[in-house]
Amino acid sequence: MTENYRERLPARPAADTTPLVPEGALDAVMERVRAEGAELLGADGLLTQLTKAVLERALAEELTDHLGYEKGDPAGAGSGNSRNGVTPKRVHTGVGTVDVDAPRDRNGSFEPRIVPKGTSRLEGFDDKIIALYARGMTVRDVAAHLAEIYGVEVSHDLISRVTDGVLDELAAWRSRPLDAVYPIIFIDALNVKIRDGHVANRPAYLAVGVDLDGRKHVLGIWIGDSDGEGAKYWLGVLTELRNRGVQDVLIVCCDGLRGLPDAIEATWPAATVQTCVVHLLRASHRYVTWNDRKQVAKELRPVYAAVDAQAAEAALDEFEAGIGARYPAVVSLWRSSWEQFIPFLDYPPEARRVIYTTNMIESINRQLRKVTKNRGHFPNEQAALKLLYLAVRNITTNRGGPQGTGTIGWKRCLNQLAVRYPGRLPLT
Structure with a gap:
């Protein structure tokens, strides 16, 4: 997600396939588990006991390394420091809560690394909390899940502190920094409920850029006001993208957000503004009775599937003379959006499928709605941004890694863009 298109992840070193536990080493333990019907999981389960034993052994080895001599070794006499018993410590791990006897030294200079002083959670436990939170669980849900599955009692304040740890990220x-050129940027919004004196729907805007390799990247997330945004707001958003390195965009596809076309022209004067056809169709259905929706959609298809702008206009005239006569608001909507609707008609079908709709950003929005619908509302804007970012990070990791997800038919589309926008795409 954060990588530029020229950058590539470093090659991973070859994994060591040698097992940490030699084959057969656990045979006796597992035989006892089967014979006695012992539990593998839970507070007294085998995994918990093994984790406790491994942690205590590792802490003992760390103390030996710190002191410089083995336990009981006469060489430690007169060394100036020695072992000084243990301190009970409760540690949250991926297999549950483990009570560990942490060794001490007499001088108090021992600083363990595997379970540092003042730490009650092993590395990876915080990641588990964040992963649950990123899937839309509330703080209460996360606490209940950890208690039910792992037997770990975690306070709501702790979960909030752990998830707040991603704010710097x-x-x-x-x-x-972003790429200098994005052939296409898609902008769309979803609504989230935020309490700001009172609970209100607020738009969360996403900008998704398609880089020269056809990889999609979420460039940013912004929370707007409940009463809508204008050209001044959008100019600030697009100026932010430009300041982060985006010097040129060939096509910006959006759904007719108020003030956005003017802001695009002011930021990237040579960019083409393309209205999302899917949004035009959905907006049209607002004015159409349920019984007529299928017919209206069928009659509008010749408009957006026309071979060129002239044929599209003739198809719209035909629609207006037919069923469109009953729905003048639909005709007015298409005519008022005409200049931003027709640019994609200059392209062949394989390129149109990439350009004319914000479906690719809506697929992200659908997944974001899944993680936000469980929340009655967010206490503030920062809480909403935090969850949306974690969800975006989770989507990207699962679907395409840091390089983003690909775009079907991208090479054909890129060739068309290179011909229609000569000199504006980098050669390397």
Whole structure:
């Protein structure tokens, strides 16, 4: 997500396939488990006991390394420091809560690394909390899940502190450098409920850029006001993208957000504004009775499937003379959006499928709605941004890794863009 299209991830070193536990080493333990019907999981389960034994052994080895001599070794006499018993410590791990006897030294200079002082969670436990939160669970849900599955009692304040730990990462992500050129940027919005004196729907805007390799990247997330946005707001958003390195965009596809076309022209004067056809169709259905929707959709298809703008206009005239006569608001909607609707008609079908709709960003929005619908509302804007960022990070990791997800038919589309926008795509 955060990588530019020229950058590639470093090659991973070859994995060591040698097992940490030799084959047969656990045979006796597993035989006892079968014979006695012992549990593998739970507070007294085998995994918990093994985790406790491994942690205590590792802590003992760390103390030996710190002191410089083995336990009981006469060489430690007169060394100036020695072992000084143990301190009970409760540690949250991926297999549950483990009570560990952490060794001490007499001078108090021992600083364990595997379970640091003042830490009650092993590395990876915080990641488990964040992963649950990123899937839309509330703080209460996360606490209940950890208690039910792992037997770990975690306070709501702790979960909030752990998830707040990604705020610095969010800030860095929102200010990261971007590519100089994106052939296409898609802008769309979804609504989230935020309490700001009172609970209200607020638009969360996403910008998704398609790089020269056809990889899709979420460039940023912004929370708008409940009463809508204008050209001034959008100019600030697009100026932010430009300041982060985006010098040129060939096509910006959006759904007719108020003030956005003017802001695009002011930021990237040579960019083409393309209205999302799917949004035009949906907006048209607002004015159409349920019984007529299928027919209206069928009669509008010749408009957006026309071979060129002239044929599209003739198809719209035909629609207006037919069923469109009953729905003048639909005709007015298409005519008022005409200049931003027709640019994609200059392209062949394989390129049109990439350009004319914000479906690719809506697929992200659908997944974001899944993680936000469980929330009655967010306490503030920052909480909403935090969850949306975690969800975007989770989507990208699962679907395409840091390089983003690909675009079907991209090479054909890129060839068309190179011909229609000569000199504006980098050669390398």
